[in-house]
Amino acid sequence: MRGKIIFLVASLLATLILLVACGPAPTVTPIEVTRIVQGTPIVVTATPVPVPKEKAPDVLGILPRRETLIAAQLTGRVGSPDDFNEWVGWKWRDRGMQQLMNEPLWSVDFATGKIINGLADGDPIYSEDFKKVTIPLRKGVAWSDGVPFTAADVVFTVETLIKFEGFNAHSFFAENVERVYAPDDYTVVFELKQPNSRFHTTFLDRWGSTWIMPKHIFEKVEDPVKFPFNPPVGTGPYKLHSYDPAGYWTVWEKREDWDKSPTGILFGEPKPKYIVFQAFAHEGAKILAQLTHQLDAVDLSAEGLKAALAQGETNRAYQRTFPWVVNNDPCITGLTFNTAKPPYDNPEVRWALLLAIDIVEYEAQAVDGMATMSPVHVPSLGPYPDYYIKPMQEWLKEFTLDLGNGETFKPYDPEAPLRLAEYAKSRGYVIPDDPAFIAQAFGLGWYKYAPDVAEKLLIKNGFSRDAEGKWRLPNGQPWRIEVISRSDMSHLEFKNAAAAVQQWKKFGIDAVHVPSDNVSALTQNGEYDVSGNWPAFEPWGAGPDLYRVLDVFNSAYVRPIGELTQGHTSRWSSPEMDDVLKRLRETDPTKTEQVVAIGTEGLKILVREMPGIPTFGYIGFVSWDEYYWTNWPGAENPYTQPYTHWGPFKYMTPFLQPTGR
Amino acid sequence: MAFLRRYLIPRLIQYVLVIFFGVTAVFLVPRLAPTDPIASTIAQIRSQGSYLDPATVDQFIEDLTELYGLKGSLWEQYIALWRRLFRGDLGVSFFQFPTPVIVLIGRALPWTVGLLLTTTVLGWLIGNIVGGLAGYFSRQKWSRALDVVAMVIRPLPYYIFALALLLLLGYLVRWFPIAGGASIGMRPSWTWTYVRDVLRHSFLPALSLVILGGTLWFQTMKLVVQNVNAENFVQYAKLGGVKEGKIVFRYVIRNALLPQITGLGLALGQIFSGALITEIVFSYPGLGMLLYNAVITGDYNLIMGITLLSIVAITTAILIIDLLYPLFDPRVRYR
Numbered sequence: 003m004r005g006k007i008i009f010l011v012a013s014l015l016a017t018l019i020l021l022v023a024c025g026p027a028p029t030v031t032p033i034e035v036t037r038i039v040q041g042t043p044i045v046v047t048a049t050p051v052p053v054p055k056e057k058a059p060d061v062l063g064i065l066p067r068r069e070t071l072i073a074a075q076l077t078g079r080v081g082s083p084d085d086f087n088e089w090v091g092w093k094w095r096d097r098g099m100q101q102l103m104n105e106p107l108w109s110v111d112f113a114t115g116k117i118i119n120g121l122a123d124g125d126p127i128y129s130e131d132f133k134k135v136t137i138p139l140r141k142g143v144a145w146s147d148g149v150p151f152t153a154a155d156v157v158f159t160v161e162t163l164i165k166f167e168g169f170n171a172h173s174f175f176a177e178n179v180e181r182v183y184a185p186d187d188y189t190v191v192f193e194l195k196q197p198n199s200r201f202h203t204t205f206l207d208r209w210g211s212t213w214i215m216p217k218h219i220f221e222k223v224e225d226p227v228k229f230p231f232n233p234p235v236g237t238g239p240y241k242l243h244s245y246d247p248a249g250y251w252t253v254w255e256k257r258e259d260w261d262k263s264p265t266g267i268l269f270g271e272p273k274p275k276y277i278v279f280q281a282f283a284h285e286g287a288k289i290l291a292q293l294t295h296q297l298d299a300v301d302l303s304a305e306g307l308k309a310a311l312a313q314g315e316t317n318r319a320y321q322r323t324f325p326w327v328v329n330n331d332p333c334i335t336g337l338t339f340n341t342a343k344p345p346y347d348n349p350e351v352r353w354a355l356l357l358a359i360d361i362v363e364y365e366a367q368a369v370d371g372m373a374t375m376s377p378v379h380v381p382s383l384g385p386y387p388d389y390y391i392k393p394m395q396e397w398l399k400e401f402t403l404d405l406g407n408g409e410t411f412k413p414y415d416p417e418a419p420l421r422l423a424e425y426a427k428s429r430g431y432v433i434p435d436d437p438a439f440i441a442q443a444f445g446l447g448w449y450k451y452a453p454d455v456a457e458k459l460l461i462k463n464g465f466s467r468d469a470e471g472k473w474r475l476p477n478g479q480p481w482r483i484e485v486i487s488r489s490d491m492s493h494l495e496f497k498n499a500a501a502a503v504q505q506w507k508k509f510g511i512d513a514v515h516v517p518s519d520n521v522s523a524l525t526q527n528g529e530y531d532v533s534g535n536w537p538a539f540e541p542w543g544a545g546p547d548l549y550r551v552l553d554v555f556n557s558a559y560v561r562p563i564g565e566l567t568q569g570h571t572s573r574w575s576s577p578e579m580d581d582v583l584k585r586l587r588e589t590d591p592t593k594t595e596q597v598v599a600i601g602t603e604g605l606k607i608l609v610r611e612m613p614g615i616p617t618f619g620y621i622g623f624v625s626w627d628e629y630y631w632t633n634w635p636g637a638e639n640p641y642t643q644p645y646t647h648w649g650p651f652k653y654m655t656p657f658l659q660p661t662g663r
Numbered sequence: 664m665a666f667l668r669r670y671l672i673p674r675l676i677q678y679v680l681v682i683f684f685g686v687t688a689v690f691l692v693p694r695l696a697p698t699d700p701i702a703s704t705i706a707q708i709r710s711q712g713s714y715l716d717p718a719t720v721d722q723f724i725e726d727l728t729e730l731y732g733l734k735g736s737l738w739e740q741y742i743a744l745w746r747r748l749f750r751g752d753l754g755v756s757f758f759q760f761p762t763p764v765i766v767l768i769g770r771a772l773p774w775t776v777g778l779l780l781t782t783t784v785l786g787w788l789i790g791n792i793v794g795g796l797a798g799y800f801s802r803q804k805w806s807r808a809l810d811v812v813a814m815v816i817r818p819l820p821y822y823i824f825a826l827a828l829l830l831l832l833g834y835l836v837r838w839f840p841i842a843g844g845a846s847i848g849m850r851p852s853w854t855w856t857y858v859r860d861v862l863r864h865s866f867l868p869a870l871s872l873v874i875l876g877g878t879l880w881f882q883t884m885k886l887v888v889q890n891v892n893a894e895n896f897v898q899y900a901k902l903g904g905v906k907e908g909k910i911v912f913r914y915v916i917r918n919a920l921l922p923q924i925t926g927l928g929l930a931l932g933q934i935f936s937g938a939l940i941t942e943i944v945f946s947y948p949g950l951g952m953l954l955y956n957a958v959i960t961g962d963y964n965l966i967m968g969i970t971l972l973s974i975v976a977i978t979t980a981i982l983i984i985d986l987l988y989p990l991f992d993p994r995v996r997y998r
Binding site: 063064065072079081082083084085090091092167168170172173176177227228243244246247248249250251253276278280281282283284286287290291293294296519520522523526527559566568 | 696699701702703704705706720721722723724726729730756758759760761762766767770771774826829830833834837841842843844845846847848849850851942943944945946947948952953956959961
């Protein structure tokens with residue numbers, strides 16, 4: 003009996019410890035979190051951990067905290083912390099290399115829709131046959147060791163990349179460049195082996211580009227492929243201060259000659275003296291670090307952002323009210339079909355699966371209705387609604403599916419965003435009735451939820467239902483769809499896949515979600531049915547050019563199942579699309595009207611064929627702590643893109659303001 | 664001579680065979696899995712925003728196949744592997760190309776060995792000493808109280824237990840850091856400041872491992888001691904008036920320690936596989952995360968390097984235990 007009492011008391015003590023550690027604080031308002039269970043939203047109340055009121059530390063490690071900005075590293079712990087040779091393999095360039103140390107020739111800033119000239123001093127100038135391109139370079143730039151940056155660095159970089167096979171960009175330059183030379187110190191000329199109107203985009207930073215090597219360092223190296231480039235030298239406003247040999251943090255220090263970097267020349271002096279990129283192994287640690295003012299900027303999951311906002315008195319999101327998220331990221335998410343595999347090789351089957359999706363339920367489950375839907379294969383964000391989605395409205399409304407037996411159906415639903423807004427209101431969020439707000443927050447339209455039409459399309463193609471209402475393939479076998487995705491539950495690939503499975507199950511298909519850490523190999527080799535992969539490549543984020551979106555559907559890149567595909571993982575292509583691509587290649591990307599006309603043709607083909615279903619634009623769950631730093635580029639003042647892991651973060655640093663704490 | 668022929672040589676042959684088959688299995692298994700290191704590399708480069716011109720991907724695949732040493736048949740790759748291993752060359756990591764595997768292991772190993780060696784030995788010592796005493800004095804109140812505490816702690820999932828420690832001591836009272844192996848900006852050096860900083864960062868992970876590990880040793884040792892305590896020779900010794908201290912340490916604990924020593928040897932061998940969950944909860948450096956990432960990216964050379972270390976460590980530990988066992992157990996010596 004006594005043993006039982008002791009056991010009981012000890013159990014209660016242990017439970018108490020856990021409750022103290024994880025439990026509620028009476029002074030903090032509970033937050034509501036929605037969980038969708040079999041299509042039904044269930045609101046649960048989560049009570050956050052109390053926020054300690056004590057003063058934040060003045061010193062972090064050896065750094066003065068008030069002069070230091072700390073950002074979480076998106077790609078996690080650096081696997082090769084001693085190696086800064088970006089030109090070979092994968093080097094965790096978001097540890098600060100691309101954001102602070104390096105300046106590219108040009109950068110995309112998707113928030114402003116502009117291309118920022120970094121090391122380049124203007125646009126590339128192509129010859130009429132697109133076989134020659136001249137690039138003007140910026141004067142007055144110096145490497146962080148004081149050596150001036152000139153055209154000789156660019157020429158050396160390209161010649162070195164061509165010479166050594168181990169470089170990532172070797173095959174691109176070897177196959178494209180006939181000759182590169184510098185007529186003077188600030189001009190570089192490329193003669194190309196074949197016409198290429200987008201050659202310069204290899205130097206355009208959109209979360210990565212071809213960087214320029216410091217000639218005076220690399221020319222002394224015997225094997226530049228194995229050279230660790232440590233300490234690194236760059237043209238960005240910061241230089242390496244120190245790094246964790248275990249790969250958890252990298253510290254960057256503002257250059258004394260910051261005015262010799264394009265950032266300094268263009269925007270002035272960066273404010274933080276030190277910037278740290280720190281990796282955390284799980285989201286809980288990121289939130290705890292931010293709540294204790296040890297982390298200024300971080301990307302979280304939807305749930306993590308809600309927790310951080312509820313508990314952090316100085317935390318803010320990109321938008322100060324619902325939907326909080328960064329919704330100008332130039333990326334469309336959704337689903338991808340393996341069109342090399344029956345029955346997904348049939349566009350009518352793909353359309354049937356689309357019409358079996360209720361986009362409001364789908365978005366509610368995936369992202370609590372926070373994202374902007376798009377009916378085409380570019381996001382309804384940034385410049386794309388104006389260039390493409392608005393002008394395509396009439397065509398989308400008239401777009402018709404043939405259901406057989408003379409019956410047709412117009413699937414487009416311009417009211418879908420309003421339905422999503424109603425859902426958001428039902429969740430208690432304040433949604434203005436302003437159509438401009440609804441278009442910006444929820445999109446311009448999607449497709450009708452029409453399971454009856456989906457049924458007709460499937461029956462037309464030989465599918466049938468069994469006695470229990472479950473779908474069977476034309477050969478009579480039960481229809482089982484495996485939807486694969488990354489295993490990271492906070493990733494939008496996972497969320498798209500999970501939401502699709504719920505919708506298709508409701509429709510009577512035996513759909514299962516298969517999260518896998520090996521999703522890249524499986525999709526690139528074509529060993530899957532449907533995946534949560536983006537249904538098209540991401541556009542540049544500035545300008546109307548869709549070459550990056552459409553070129554992956556080139557028939558020349560398609561490989562049989564079992565071989566790594568060169569193009570999109572859907573393995574879809576068509577002669578019609580090849581023709582669009584040929585014309586796009588032959589068009590100057592700066593000629594907006596022509597580029598938009600051809601791009602629109604490409605998007606129409608993708609809607610008709612639907613090799614992948616576009617659902618909603620990428621959303622980022624950024625959480626900023628304003629305890630030490632303010633003037634973040636939030637939705638009310640989007641002076642630059644909001645992420646600390648994108649290259650143009652360097653252009654944010656002169657505008658951040660210290661609070662003086 | 665008989666010792667050599669009947670005891671040592673068979674064990675040495677067994678040792679070599681285990682390593683040979685282990686290496687062969689580690690060579691084959693990742694290659695049979697659907698993971699493709701080249702697809703992983705290309706996906707990483709593409710998914711992180713870099714634009715790989717599709718027209719040049721075929722050539723890139725060709726280049727990577729050559730660089731990663733994946734050209735030729737499985738048999739040719741297998742022979743090349745043994746040639747490299749005999750030269751002491753573990754090759755380069757595919758995913759962290761061109762960093763040599765030995766460098767990556769060398770960087771992570773001190774953290775893993777430092778943490779796990781200390782906590783394994785500490786947990787074993789504390790667990791066995793306290794468990795031995797609690798087993799012998801099992802009718803005492805403190806012994807039963809400890810038993811209850813152990814029963815409460817032991818079933819807790821490690822992840823929850825470690826997270827609770829992190830919240831309690833890292834966030835609520837803020838005595839210890841939330842993440843990392845050393846403070847930001849600190850450069851590794853043999854100074855007291857740096858060593859103290861590392862010890863402070865390792866305290867929470869170590870505490871979590873010592874408490875849960877020690878509890879297991881406590882429970883097993885207590886049970887074994889209770890069993891030995893009930894043996895006839897112990898009862899006779901008590902009846903014969905042998906001093907209690909001699910009975911506890913020479914008769915009971917010495918006998919009860921035999922399976923614990925075997926357990927310690929195996930536990931020490933296993934530390935080279937790392938402690939993945941500890942590394943994740945405390946964002947602590949080590950081999951566990953290195954191996955996990957190697958497996959999901961199909962980094963064959965790195966998988967081989969870490970598992971080879973683990974295979975050699977475990978088989979060596981078993982060999983050493985086998986060789987030392989006669990010292991602890993006279994019955995083996997007499998056979």
